[in-house]
Amino acid sequence: MFFDLKNNTQTEYLKITQSKRLGNGIFQRNDIFIDKSELLLFRNAIDKVIDYLKLKTVSQNESYPSESHSIEVRRKENGYAYERWDEEADALLGRLFNEGHSIHELSEMFERSVGAIRSRLKVIGKL
Numbered sequence: 001m002f003f004d005l006k007n008n009t010q011t012e013y014l015k016i017t018q019s020k021r022l023g024n025g026i027f028q029r030n031d032i033f034i035d036k037s038e039l040l041l042f043r044n045a046i047d048k049v050i051d052y053l054k055l056k057t058v059s060q061n062e063s064y065p066s067e068s069h070s071i072e073v074r075r076k077e078n079g080y081a082y083e084r085w086d087e088e089a090d091a092l093l094g095r096l097f098n099e100g101h102s103i104h105e106l107s108e109m110f111e112r113s114v115g116a117i118r119s120r121l122k123v124i125g126k127l
Helices: 036-053 067-077 087-098 103-110 114-123
Strands: 002-007 012-023 026-035
Antiparallel strands (some): 002 012
C-alpha cells in the first residue's frame, strides 16, 4: 500500500494505491483519491475502525517490535521461518513440487510461509 500526497493546480489530495498480485506477473491496482477537504473526515473514520477492531497503534514514543521478536512470532506460525535451506530440503521441495503438490501443501509440509516456498522454488529453478 502506498500513500502519496499530490498537488495539482486546483487542489491537494491524498492518493492511496494498493497493488495485489493476481498471479503470472499480473497485478491488480486500486487507487483511492481523498481531497484535502475530506482528509479529517477520512482520519476520523479510520480512527473509529481502529477503535472498533481494538488494534494497538504505535505512538511516536514507542517503536515497532524488534526484528528478533518478529522472527519469534513468525516461527510460531511457521516453525522454520528464516531458517537456512539445505541441499536435502531443496531436493525434497523440488521433487514434491514436481509430483504435483501445491505451494500451500508444501508450505504446511515444510512449516514455512507460502511466500518462502514460492521464493525457494524460484531459487531452485522450479518457477
